[in-house]
Amino acid sequence: MSSNFREPLAEFVGTLVLVFFAVGSAVFGFDKIGAPGVALAFGFVLLALAYAIGPTSGCHVNPAVTLGVLLRKGMTVEKAVTYWVAQVLGGIVGAALLKLMVSSFGKVKDQTGGLGTNDWGTSISGPGAFVLEIVLTFLLVFVVLLVTGRAAAPGFAGLAIGLVLTVIHFVGIPLDGTSVNPARSLGPALFHGGTPLSHVWLFLLATLIGGALAALVVPLLEAPPAGADHGLTDPTGANVPSS
Template sequence: MLRKCSAELIGTFWLVFGGCGSAIFAAHAIGVLGVALAFGLTVVTMAYAIGPISGCHLNPAVSLGLWAGGRFRTAELVPYIIAQCIGGVLAGGALYLIATGKAGFDPLAGFAANGYAEGSPSGYSLQAALMTEVLLTAFFLFVIMGATDKKAPAGFAPLAIGLTLALIHLISIPITNTSVNPARSLGVAIFADPLFMKQLWLFWVAPLAGGVIGALVYRLVRPAND
């Protein structure tokens, strides 16, 4: 368990550091497409690196969804989520230290945090953000369940999952800055404007609910006797 949780901590650190780091430091050069690909690449690279150790969840919504889908043990659920949150916060702290090393940089101006209404990049409402995060996390878990199915082509799951996460970001960066991952949201919200901590609840509730929905829908679609 210690090795699994250590792998999840490292992997979630990489996801937040790589994905949010690209948004904080390079979004002006790479744009929405570049940031979306950065998030997808963090998952692809870590899936190959730590997949054999922990399964490479990197996300409390993924762990809860896999548990709801019968793919994850109850005893491991809370330790995984704690490790993921620690990894996310450590990455947020590292990004904060780097960002404050540049004169005039204001980490409280957004810091790649997730939000709705005044916290949304384009001013989308709470209801729009809630629907977006639930739907996209549900589809994310649906793809994860299918890509990791015993009948799926071996070795391609990281690519399918990473590309799905990139697509999710292309859809929702303008809406919420894209969470679908409570640990990712927590990791940077702590260091951003206090507004984002006040809005953080949505980026726990919506991804967790969406993850469970997506996993359960996959279980309904896939014949039990398979």
């Protein structure tokens, strides 16, 4: 199978899995596992995906991460666009499966009351959520870019990325549900509708700003690799193709 098809397919499947299983942990089980359990679910799912599809696509599964990689010249604009399309579609299909589960199979209940959507108003204001998502997404993309750089220790990136996503959710879930991923926010909002859909623009814009800021800061802090450029590696240590 051509890499031109394999890589976006991996991003589609990976984002679908992230939304269905990680967001699904809140939708189906928030009453049992609470915010800490959901945070761990996000971290564990991304950790597993990093090692599963990292060698294929780099396991971005997040348009903000792809933007960061693009700005760091780790991929072409054309490839980034295919990743964004695949990620958004994956998030939509994952959310469609969540909606199917809570609307078509008897006693399956939505424990979040909003299909796991992100929103503000109860615990944080709109401007507060905007700043929060920029900061949280900055941290995620900052870590991703540093631990997948050529100077990073190979083989451990997936662990670092999974752990930082867990910590991010510990902070964000009580405030706005935690986005840090435009595809994760858009899919559930489309199927739930209402206020979360009218507010989803904030989670799309703020997360992309956070990813872009991370790409600008990383060159100031990363260790220069001996005799190598600043390309990227996937979470298992293999080089991510740049085209």
